[in-house]
Amino acid sequence: MPDTVKALGAPTERREGPDKVTGTARYAAEYRPDGCAYAWPVPAGIARGKVTAVDDTAALSVPGVIKVLSHLNAPRLAEPDDATLAVLQDERVPHRGWYVALVVADTLEAAREGAGAVRIDYAEEDHDVTLRTDHPDAYVPEDKDGTSGEHVRGDAEAAFESAPVHVDVEYHVPPLHNHPMEPHAATAQWQDGQLTVHDSSQGATTVRDVLAALFDLPADRVTVVSEHVGGGFGSKGTPRPHVVLAAMAAHVTGRPVKLALPRRQLPAVVGHRSPTVHRLRLAAQDDATLLSVIHEVTGYTSRIKEFVETGAAATRVMYPSPHARTTHRVVPLDVPSPSWMRAPGEAPGMYALESAMDELAVELGVDPVHLRLRNDTDTEPDSAKPFSSRHLAECLEEGARRFGWAERDARPRSRVHGSVLVGSGVAAATYPVNASPSQAVAHAFPDGSYVVRVNATDIGTGARTVLAQVAADALGVPVERVRTEIGSSDLPAAPLAGGSSGTASWGWAVHEACARLAERLTRSGGKELPPEGISARADTAGTADADSDYARHAFGAHFAEVGVDTVTGEVRVRRLLGVYAAGRILNARTARSQFVGGIVMGLGMALTEGSTMDPAFGDFTESDLAGYHVPAHADVPVIEAHWIDEEDPHLNPMGSKGIGEIGIVGTAAAIGNAVYHATGVRLRELPLTPDRVL
Numbered sequence: 001m002p003d004t005v006k007a008l009g010a011p012t013e014r015r016e017g018p019d020k021v022t023g024t025a026r027y028a029a030e031y032r033p034d035g036c037a038y039a040w041p042v043p044a045g046i047a048r049g050k051v052t053a054v055d056d057t058a059a060l061s062v063p064g065v066i067k068v069l070s071h072l073n074a075p076r077l078a079e080p081d082d083a084t085l086a087v088l089q090d091e092r093v094p095h096r097g098w099y100v101a102l103v104v105a106d107t108l109e110a111a112r113e114g115a116g117a118v119r120i121d122y123a124e125e126d127h128d129v130t131l132r133t134d135h136p137d138a139y140v141p142e143d144k145d146g147t148s149g150e151h152v153r154g155d156a157e158a159a160f161e162s163a164p165v166h167v168d169v170e171y172h173v174p175p176l177h178n179h180p181m182e183p184h185a186a187t188a189q190w191q192d193g194q195l196t197v198h199d200s201s202q203g204a205t206t207v208r209d210v211l212a213a214l215f216d217l218p219a220d221r222v223t224v225v226s227e228h229v230g231g232g233f234g235s236k237g238t239p240r241p242h243v244v245l246a247a248m249a250a251h252v253t254g255r256p257v258k259l260a261l262p263r264r265q266l267p268a269v270v271g272h273r274s275p276t277v278h279r280l281r282l283a284a285q286d287d288a289t290l291l292s293v294i295h296e297v298t299g300y301t302s303r304i305k306e307f308v309e310t311g312a313a314a315t316r317v318m319y320p321s322p323h324a325r326t327t328h329r330v331v332p333l334d335v336p337s338p339s340w341m342r343a344p345g346e347a348p349g350m351y352a353l354e355s356a357m358d359e360l361a362v363e364l365g366v367d368p369v370h371l372r373l374r375n376d377t378d379t380e381p382d383s384a385k386p387f388s389s390r391h392l393a394e395c396l397e398e399g400a401r402r403f404g405w406a407e408r409d410a411r412p413r414s415r416v417h418g419s420v421l422v423g424s425g426v427a428a429a430t431y432p433v434n435a436s437p438s439q440a441v442a443h444a445f446p447d448g449s450y451v452v453r454v455n456a457t458d459i460g461t462g463a464r465t466v467l468a469q470v471a472a473d474a475l476g477v478p479v480e481r482v483r484t485e486i487g488s489s490d491l492p493a494a495p496l497a498g499g500s501s502g503t504a505s506w507g508w509a510v511h512e513a514c515a516r517l518a519e520r521l522t523r524s525g526g527k528e529l530p531p532e533g534i535s536a537r538a539d540t541a542g543t544a545d546a547d548s549d550y551a552r553h554a555f556g557a558h559f560a561e562v563g564v565d566t567v568t569g570e571v572r573v574r575r576l577l578g579v580y581a582a583g584r585i586l587n588a589r590t591a592r593s594q595f596v597g598g599i600v601m602g603l604g605m606a607l608t609e610g611s612t613m614d615p616a617f618g619d620f621t622e623s624d625l626a627g628y629h630v631p632a633h634a635d636v637p638v639i640e641a642h643w644i645d646e647e648d649p650h651l652n653p654m655g656s657k658g659i660g661e662i663g664i665v666g667t668a669a670a671i672g673n674a675v676y677h678a679t680g681v682r683l684r685e686l687p688l689t690p691d692r693v694l
């Protein structure tokens with residue numbers, strides 16, 4: 001096989017790996033421009049109201065403090081589309097933790113001490129932060145993107161009542177926090193009217209555009225660099241207040257300013273997963289075919305920015321039923337603005353749907369794998385479009401085979417090892433195929449080397465590496481000959497690393513640019529290139545975002561085995577296995593990491609992660625990693641991730657589907673279903689901590 005065919009799909013190692021493990025890779029807070037000052041924000045101490053006075057006397061007397069900014073003296077910004085970025089613009093406090101001041105100092109320590117010394121007076125108002133499904137302000141949001149409102153087929157309620165077999169259940173998912181390893185940080189510097197920012201972001205082109213608009217600058221006067229990013233999980237998918245504050249502070253003080261958010265402030269200002277309550281009514285015929293599916297999801301949004309956790313979206317994709325109603329409702333509360341967290345919508349939605357499917361299998365007395373196979377389809381139930389490819393059945397069958405599902409005794413509490421009850425569970429997974437327009441430039445040098453330039457972001461996924469593979473494949477050259485330049489808004493404009501769409505979006509443009517370059521090289525008939533080489537450019541606007549006649553989604557199946565200790569109430573996951581059908585897998589090594597990373601986050605969702613909104617204070621009680629438990633190594637068993645080869649000509653030139661999020665989808669349901677199988681007790685509120693299990 002020639003090298004060119006092998007580039008795509010090969011388990012190529014991450015190019016920046018050695019830089020990361022030796023500490024040479026620099027993150028946003030690790031740039032130290034000369035004369036750099038440090039900023040520390042002051043979060044609001046009330047859940048709703050107004051700032052009535054700011055006393056900075058004590059703060060300014062802290063040695064090293066340069067400036068205290070508040071709405072009284074901060075620069076005026078243009079009004080942002082995203083209201084969470086209108087920081088220090090007025091006296092309103094829409095939620096606890098909203099920034100009301102910023103202290104800039106010569107040292108980090110002085111900034112922090114100064115922030116503690118700022119005195120803020122408030123006019124406090126009554127607040128409401130409690131999510132209730134019967135809240136009088138709950139409303140069905142406008143269905144802006146085809147996912148957030150209500151969709152109806154047939155007469156779901158009447159069909160539900162008439163069916164012989166039913167489940168009517170309510171599942172609860174708590175607020176969840178993204179908590180990337182690298183907290184949000186930015187280093188900002190103004191030089192001759194030019195703003196340069198190193199930001200920890202999932203998409204520097206957007207950050208540049210937003211900063212340019214806020215500070216009323218042409219886009220070419222702003223450069224945003226996001227060279228290495230220590231995770232984001234959606235919380236860095238849009239610009240966050242820290243980058244605005246850093247740019248503001250640098251402008252006011254005339255010095256470079258670094259602002260790294262303390263972890264405990266993240267939950268209030270970088271988005272989080274809204275809690276959701278899912279009422280699921282599933283009705284089936286005696287032959288196990290679904291007759292009616294009703295999924296009603298209630299979540300909350302903040303007062304300043306509507307965000308809908310679209311928990312019913314995946315239900316529109318999964319199983320056919322002549323009658324269905326899928327409804328989102330949101331309650332505006334005095335809470336921090338929720339936003340994207342890995343598989344927003346699908347992760348909590350499929351937890352609920354796939355748990356309810358397990359309950360339905362029990363009611364029907366059929367195997368849960370069989371129930372899903374029985375209700376498979378080639379047509380997307382909601383849109384009636386054919387799937388471009390759907391290999392859910394193959395994922396379930398392959399997973400069952402690898403897991404040894406056939407040996408499972410379906411009776412609950414059938415495996416007892418001393419005080420430990422052992423059980424296994426299954427759940428399906430799905431995630432939509434997304435892509436956005438991107439630009440890219442490919443350049444050939446006379447020495448036979450190449451460079452591709454695109455403002456992709458590597459949030460830890462290996463974007464540099466896979467884009468080199470895409471380029472090598474399109475150019476027909478070995479991957480070692482291709483360099484990639486990513487992570488700066490001065491490069492060709494590109495969309496964010498989010499929605500599991502980064503590789504598809506950037507790769508599409510890289511592929512086109514390289515295909516054009518290869519064509520030009522062929523036309524030049526092997527003539528020597530000019531010393532500076534030649535380039536080709538691509539822009540996939542109008543192509544990557546074109547409508548399709550097909551419904552395009554990735555599918556998968558998760559299998560879990562758990563041990564439940566009846567003395568301590570502890571649930572330990574003994575085995576976890578995922579099988580995916582996600583188009584062509586472009587890098588076997590980094591893809592596996594993505595799948596496994598998603599599964600680990602799903603394990604956290606099932607067993608350890610959960611936040612609580614304190615009704616009196618209007619704040620999350622678990623704001624750092626001491627209180628908010630992400631799975632540690634000891635919690636994580638050996639995880640297997642497999643995929644089946646899927647050829648789908650309706651996707652993009654690489655034939656790939658996104659893989660960044662599907663690993664978290666359904667994993668919590670598989671674990672919860674395994675807990676039911678182990679114990680015979682159905683728990684419907686996450687996380688499954690010992691106090692709930694006992």
Ligand code: MOS
Nearest residue numbers: 234341342498499
């Ligand atoms: Mo992700 S939640 O699309 O960054």
